[in-house]
Each structure stands twice: as structure tokens, then as C-alpha cells.
Amino acid sequence: MNNLLNSYFVKTHKLEISITIIAVVLFLIYFLGAPHVFTRFPIYRAFMQSMPFFGIIAISATFVVTLGEIDLSFPSIVGITSLIFGIIMTSTDGNFFIAFILATSLGMFAGLVNGLLVTKIGIPSIVATIGTLFFWRGLVNVISQGSGIAIVDVADGTWHHMIFVEKLFGKIPMQFIWFIVLTGLMQWVYRYHKFGNHIHFVGDNKASAQMMGINVDNVKIIAFVQLGFFSALAGIFTMYEMLYFWPTQGEGLMLTTLAAVFVGGTSVFGGKGTIFGTFIGVLIIGSLESGIVALGLSGFYVKFINGLMITVAVTVYALIQRRKN
Amino acid sequence: MAEELLKLQNIYKNFGNVKVLKDVNIKINKGEVVALIGDNGAGKSTLIKVITGVHSPNTGKVFFKEKEVQIKSVAQSRKMGIEAVYQERALCDQQELYRNIFAGREITNSFGFLDIKKQRKEAEKILRDYIGFTSKAITVDSQVMGLSGGEKQGVAFGRSLYFNSDLIVLDEPTMGLSIQETEKVLNFVKGLKNENKSAIFIDHNIIHVYGAADRFIILDRGEVVGEFNKEDISREELVQKMIQLHESGKIKVED
Numbered sequence: 001m002n003n004l005l006n007s008y009f010v011k012t013h014k015l016e017i018s019i020t021i022i023a024v025v026l027f028l029i030y031f032l033g034a035p036h037v038f039t040r041f042p043i044y045r046a047f048m049q050s051m052p053f054f055g056i057i058a059i060s061a062t063f064v065v066t067l068g069e070i071d072l073s074f075p076s077i078v079g080i081t082s083l084i085f086g087i088i089m090t091s092t093d094g095n096f097f098i099a100f101i102l103a104t105s106l107g108m109f110a111g112l113v114n115g116l117l118v119t120k121i122g123i124p125s126i127v128a129t130i131g132t133l134f135f136w137r138g139l140v141n142v143i144s145q146g147s148g149i150a151i152v153d154v155a156d157g158t159w160h161h162m163i164f165v166e167k168l169f170g171k172i173p174m175q176f177i178w179f180i181v182l183t184g185l186m187q188w189v190y191r192y193h194k195f196g197n198h199i200h201f202v203g204d205n206k207a208s209a210q211m212m213g214i215n216v217d218n219v220k221i222i223a224f225v226q227l228g229f230f231s232a233l234a235g236i237f238t239m240y241e242m243l244y245f246w247p248t249q250g251e252g253l254m255l256t257t258l259a260a261v262f263v264g265g266t267s268v269f270g271g272k273g274t275i276f277g278t279f280i281g282v283l284i285i286g287s288l289e290s291g292i293v294a295l296g297l298s299g300f301y302v303k304f305i306n307g308l309m310i311t312v313a314v315t316v317y318a319l320i321q322r323r324k325n
Numbered sequence: 326m327a328e329e330l331l332k333l334q335n336i337y338k339n340f341g342n343v344k345v346l347k348d349v350n351i352k353i354n355k356g357e358v359v360a361l362i363g364d365n366g367a368g369k370s371t372l373i374k375v376i377t378g379v380h381s382p383n384t385g386k387v388f389f390k391e392k393e394v395q396i397k398s399v400a401q402s403r404k405m406g407i408e409a410v411y412q413e414r415a416l417c418d419q420q421e422l423y424r425n426i427f428a429g430r431e432i433t434n435s436f437g438f439l440d441i442k443k444q445r446k447e448a449e450k451i452l453r454d455y456i457g458f459t460s461k462a463i464t465v466d467s468q469v470m471g472l473s474g475g476e477k478q479g480v481a482f483g484r485s486l487y488f489n490s491d492l493i494v495l496d497e498p499t500m501g502l503s504i505q506e507t508e509k510v511l512n513f514v515k516g517l518k519n520e521n522k523s524a525i526f527i528d529h530n531i532i533h534v535y536g537a538a539d540r541f542i543i544l545d546r547g548e549v550v551g552e553f554n555k556e557d558i559s560r561e562e563l564v565q566k567m568i569q570l571h572e573s574g575k576i577k578v579e580d
Contacts, residue, residue, distance in 0.1 A: 012466070194437045201428050204417035211379065211411055213399035213429030271419040 015265040015317075019280045026284060026291070034294035041171070043290060048172060051286035052179035053238050054253050055279070058260040059186050060230035062278045063196075063223045064125075065261050067203040068270025071224060073114060073129040074231040074257070076136035078250030081107045081232035083140050086149035086245035094154030104232045110136060111228020115221030137251075144247045152243040164240040175237050182230075187275040199223060204271030259306065260285045263313045267321065284309065327354035329391055330523050331376070331407075331492055336385035338371055345371045346382070347547040353492065356521040358514060360528065360538035364571065367544040369527050373494050376525065377409045378402035390491075400429065408490035410498060415481040416469045423448035423465040426484050447487070455483035475506025482513050493517060493524045499533050511537050531567060535560045545570060 010017065031038045057074055064071050081103040088099035110132065117128035155161050165175050190196040198219045201209040210216050231250075239245060264281030266273030288309070289302045331353045338346040345368050353359050361369045374380045375387075378396040387394055389405055396402045399409075416425045423445045432440045432447070448465040456479040462471075469477060478498055485493050495514065499507045514537040517524050528534045534541065535555075541563060543551040551566065558566075 008466075188438075192439050192441065194431050194433050194439065197424060197428070197431060197439060200420055200424070201417050204419050208411075208415070208417050209428070211377075211399060211409060211415070212417075213403055215398075271417065 014320075016274055016276050016280075019263070019265050019277050019284075023280045023284050026287070030287070030291045030294065034291075034296070037290075037294040043294070045167075045171065045173065046290065047283075047287055048176035049241070051282055052173075052175040053234050053241075054257045054260065055179050055282040055286065056182055056230050056234045056237070057227070057253065058257045058264075058278050058282050059183050059275060060227045061257060061261050062186075062264070062266050062273050062275055063190065063199055064227055065266050065268070066190075066199050066270060066273040067220060067223055068268075069118065069125040069220065069223070070258075071114060071125065071129045071227055072254065073110070073132040073136060074227060075250040075253045076133050076140070077107055077110045077228055077231040078235040078238070078253060079140040079247070080110065080136040082235035082239050082245050082249050083144055083149070083247075085232075085236055085239055086151055087143075089151045089154050090149060094151075094158060096158070096160040100236065103236060104229055107228040107230075107232025107235075108225045109228070110231075111225035112221065114228070115224035118224070119217040119220050140247055144245075146247055148247065149245040150243065151239060151245065155240060156243055161240055164237055175241070178237070183275060183279050190273075190275045195219070195222065200271060200273075202270075203273075255306070256285050259310045262317075263310060265313075265317055267317065268314065269321070327357065329353075330355045330357075330389070332388040332391075333372075333375070334386040334388070336372075336375060336382045336387075338368075338375060338380060338382050345547050346375070349385070349544075349547070349549055351542055351549065353523050353525065355491070355523055356518050357540065358518060358524045358526055358538045359540045359542060360526045360534040361542050361544060362528075362531065362534060362567065363544035366546070368547040369544055370496065372544065373409070373496060373525060373527065376402070376492075377407060377494055403430065403488065403490070406489070406491035407494065408485035408488060408492070409494040409496065410478070410481040410485055411496045416477055418470045419468055421466050421468060422452070422463070422480060425469055426451060426480065426487070430488075451483040451487050452480075455486045456480065473506070474502045475509060478502065478506070478510055482510075491522060493522060495524055495526045495528075497527055497529070499528055499530065507533065531564050532560070535563060543567070543570065 027038075037043050057078075061071060061074065084106055085099050085103040088095070088102055092098055114125070114129055114132055117123050117132070118125045121128075123131075163174060164178075165173060167173055168177060190199070198209070198214050201212065201214055202216050202219045206216055209219075234253075235250065238249065260281035261278050262268065262281070263284055264274065264277030264279070266277060285306065288306055289299075292301050292305055293299055329352060333349055333351050336346050336349040337344070349368075349372060351359075351372075361372065363369055371380060375382050376396070378399045378401055381395075381397060387396060389407075394405065396405070396407075402409075417428065420428070423441075426448045427444050432443050434440065445465050452463070452465060463476065469480075472480070498510050498514070502510065511533060514524060514526060518539075526534065526538055539555055541551075541553045541555070541558070542549055543553075543566070550570065553563065553566075
């Protein structure tokens with residue numbers, strides 16, 4: 001046992017192990033407290049259906065947070081790209097390729113704007129992305145004039161609807177499969193690709209990274225651009241699930257997404273993080289609402305317990321960090 | 326006649342209205358260790374950042390191996406064979422040693438994915454052969470955070486040797502080190518000459534500088550105000566010159 005605790009794997013994966021234990025305990029509580037719900041499949045199907053929408057963004061946002069930056073504008077990027085997706089789908093009689101390419105390009109463009117504001121103009125990301133948060137949502141309101149767009153006629157029953165959100169073997173929502181695949185891919189990039197490596201160095205110490213020959217501005221810009229892309233992608237998933245665009249689409253994502261990243265153990269100070277942790281963070285944050293209600297508590301507790309989880313988690317991580325130094 | 330490695334000609338550098346470097350001319354030969362000395366704000370750091378590609382000069386020419394070059398980035402200066410060893414900013418604290426050694430020039434496949442195995446193996450070699458780390462507590466997977474100042478410096482030196490550079494730029498390499506560790510660093514600098522490598526060396530401690538360097542270039546408010554070969558000046562005289570400069574803002578040059 002002692003050997004196990006001192007092994008290399010345990011030493012280097014303390015965060016991942018702690019967060020996994022927390023998740024297991026949480027699900028045990030659900031399981032024991034509400035066996036009639038948690039011994040049956042539908043609750044898990046519901047989780048698999050709803051988690052990917054913010055999960056995909058949380059995975060992608062982990063890159064930006066590891067840089068020591070933040071992006072608050074993604075809920076509005078989801079909004080504007082979903083709107084464009086809806087408009088193009090309905091006006092081209094369901095041309096998926098054009099709609100997909102334009103929506104994701106717009107997402108990347110919005111990310112580029114964030115990246116340029118932060119690096120070239122020098123606005124702190126928290127301020128810059130509050131600006132673009134309002135800007136893109138405002139544009140959604142202006143263009144949509146407050147009304148929604150139904151894409152049910154052009155999307156329902158199509159092959160693209162099938163690969164985005166239909167159920168594999170009639171049980172597993174496709175978006176969850178995509179979420180798992182993307183998480184694996186992003187974890188690989190995060191740890192084993194040059195870009196992921198540079199993300200860590202820039203987040204750790206910008207000046208050092210620059211001296212080592214890393215192009216700090218480019219790394220930051222690419223990080224914001226990929227978050228723009230994945231925000232658009234999450235928007236498209238939501239559109240296929242709901243078959244409807246509504247002007248506030250994406251607004252509820254801010255809390256859950258960032259909470260998943262921070263609960264997952266990625267350092268607010270930059271330089272350290274884990275995609276796996278974010279994934280577990282998504283499972284925790286995404287299950288809280290249903291879990292709490294299933295346990296018999298009133299829905300009013302959801303935000304309260306959410307807040308408690310986040311505060312405790314970031315406090316613990318900050319203390320671990322301080323002890324290390 | 327010694328072979329010339331690096332020459333700076335009429336270098337000017339401004340930051341906004343502040344003229345940090347004014348008409349700087351210096352030359353470094355192969356196998357020579359040159360010390361840059363001067364007070365805070367004399368422009369030493371800016372000068373070496375021009376050499377390492379962090380800053381571009383406003384005007385002036387740079388020659389490397391007798392060819393005119395424009396050093397636009399750190400990556401480029403490294404490619405040419407100029408390697409910087411910065412005291413505090415040499416390494417990133419929370420990242421593993423093997424990642425630090427290859428940061429900015431990772432060993433990757435054609436898709437940009439890291440060859441972790443090879444990086445770790447090479448890093449192992451650097452720790453053992455170039456730096457002589459024998460401590461079991463430090464491995465290629467250690468975070469830099471746990472290393473002492475001298476160990477960090479050792480890693481930065483090892484890195485520069487591994488990448489086979491011609492000119493090594495040392496920015497305050499002994500700052501904050503223990504006496505023992507300082508000794509190691511100075512020995513390293515002296516050892517460079519045996520391999521016909523050159524170095525530019527910045528240090529506040531004249532005693533360190535005097536022991537390790539062949540030539541001294543004194544900077545003051547962005548200008549070269551004096552240049553001495555070690556044969557021509559004793560340690561006491563050099564100290565005297567610096568005090569004089571500090572008090573009067575001028576150096577008496579008697580020929």
C-alpha cells in the first residue's frame with residue numbers, strides 16, 4: 001500500500017486521483033440516496049445527452065485557463081454561431097456543409113478577435129472578453145430581433161442529425177461519443193503536442209517562454225481561436241438536439257463550463273492543468289442538478305451546492321499549490 | 326589575429342523616447358569571454374537581448390561569423406548558434422526538466438507531436454554527461470521548482486552545450502547562488518574557452534567577472550565608455566575605474 005502511494009504515477013497524478021475520488025463519492029451518495037433513480041439507465045442517458053454541450057467547451061477552455069487567461073465571451077459565441085447556423089440551414093434548405101463551415105469560421109473569427117485584443121492591444125482577457133460577451137449577444141438580438149428559428153424541417157431525420165445527436169444502438173447519445181473522442185484528442189494535444197507544450201510554458205512564465213523562443217502571442221491567439229471553434233461546435237450540437245434556435249442560447253453555459261474547469265483542478269494561475277480533471281469536473285457539475293433533486297432536496301439547493309463545490313475545490317487546490325512553494 | 330565571431334556596429338535602440346543604446350560598437354572573437362559591466366540601467370540587458378533576438382535594434386549592423394545578419398527572433402539566434410543562459414528566466418518552474426530543456430525546439434514528428442521518449446533520453450544524457458548531476462532526487466521528470474539556483478543554472482548550461490552553440494550569453498549567472506555554486510558556474514565559464522566557444526558575461530560582482538573574463542567592456546547610460554584587456558588592467562584598477570565612473574560619470578583613459 002505504501003509502495004503504491006509512493007509510486008511515480010500517484011505522485012504525478014495527485015490532482016487527477018483526488019478529483020476522481022470526489023466524483024466517485026458523489027455518485028455513491030446519489031446511488032445510496034436515490035437508488036430508484038440511479039440504478040436505472042434513463043438518468044445516465046440524460047447525463048450523456050446534456051453534459052457534452054458544455055463539456056466540449058470546458059475541455060477547450062482548459063487550454064485558455066492553463067495560459068493564465070480567461071474567456072467569458074463563449075456563451076455569446078455559442079449564440080451568434082448558432083444563429084448563423086440556423087439562418088443558413090433554413091435559407092439553403094438544409095445545406096449542412098455551408099452552414100457548418102460558416103458557423104465554425106465565425107466562431108474562430110470571434111476567437112481571433114479575443115486573441116488580438118488580448119495580445120496585440122494588451123487588454124486583460126477578463127475585460128476584453130466581457131466586451132465581446134456583450135457585443136456578440138447584442139448582435140444576436142439585433143439580427144434575430146428576439147425571435148427563434150426552427151430547423152426541424154431541414155434537419156430532423158437527416159444524416160447529419162444522425163451523426164450529431166441520435167442514439168447509438170438506441171441507447172447512447174451520439175454527442176456523448178463525440179465528447180469522449182474530442183476529450184481524448186484534446187488530452188493528447190494538451191500533453192503531447194508542441195502546441196499543448198507551449199500552452200504550459202506560456203501559462204507558467206510568459207517571459208521565460210519568450211526567452212526560450214516560444215511565440216507567446218501566437219500561442220495565445222490560437223488558444224482563443226480553438227475555443228471559438230469549439231463554442232460554435234457546441235452550439236451546433238445544441239441546435240441538432242433542440243432543432244430550434246433561441247436568442248438566449250448559450251447564456252446558461254458560463255457557470256457550468258468554467259466551474260467544470262476549476263473543479264477539475266486546472267490552476268487559475270496558469271501553467272498547470274489537466275484535461276482528464278476537466279472531464280471529471282464536467283461529470284460532477286453536470287450531474288449536480290439532477291442528483292440533488294433525485295436526493296429529495298428542493299431545486300433551490302442546486303446553485304448553493306454548486307457554489308460550495310467550486311469554492312471548496314479552488315481553495316483546496318490553492319492550498320496544495322501554496323504548500324508546494 | 327583572432328577570428329571574429331560577433332561584431333555589433335553603431336547599434337542604437339530606443340524604447341519610446343528613452344535612448345537605451347547609443348552607438349554601441351563591440352566585437353567578440355572565437356574562444357573569448359567578454360564581460361559587460363556597468364550600473365543598473367547602463368543598457369547591458371538590452372544589449373544582450375539585441376544579440377539573442379529578443380529586441381531588434383533601431384539602427385546599426387550585426388555581423389556573425391563575418392556575415393551581416395538580422396536577428397529577428399530567439400529561435401533564429403539559436404539556430405545561428407547563440408544561446409542565452411538567463412539567471413531567473415532560464416526555466417519554467419512548474420514544468421518537467423525534460424520539457425524545459427527542449428522548450429521552443431521540441432523533438433516532434435511531422436504532425437508536431439512530441440517524441441517524449443527521445444526527449445527524456447536526451448535530457449538524461451544532458452543531466453549526466455554535461456552537468457554531472459548524480460543526485461537521485463533530480464530526474465528528468467522533476468519539476469524545476471525543486472531545484473536550487475545552481476542546479477537551475479547547471480541545466481541551462483547543459484542545454485547550451487548540448488545544442489552546440491558558438492556564443493553563450495550569460496545574464497547574471499551567479500546572482501543568488503551560494504559560494505560553492507558560484508565556483509561551479511565560474512569554472513564552467515572558464516571551461517568554455519577550452520572548447521573554443523565564446524561567451525558574453527554580465528555580472529555585478531567584479532571579482533567574479535575578473536576571474537572569468539578575457540576582456541571587459543564598460544557600459545554607461547547606453548554607451549561604451551571603456552574597454553580593457555585583462556593583461557592591461559589589474560583587478561584593483563578595474564574596481565577603481567568603476568568607482569570613478571560611479572562618482573564622476575566619467576572614466577579617465579590614460580594611454
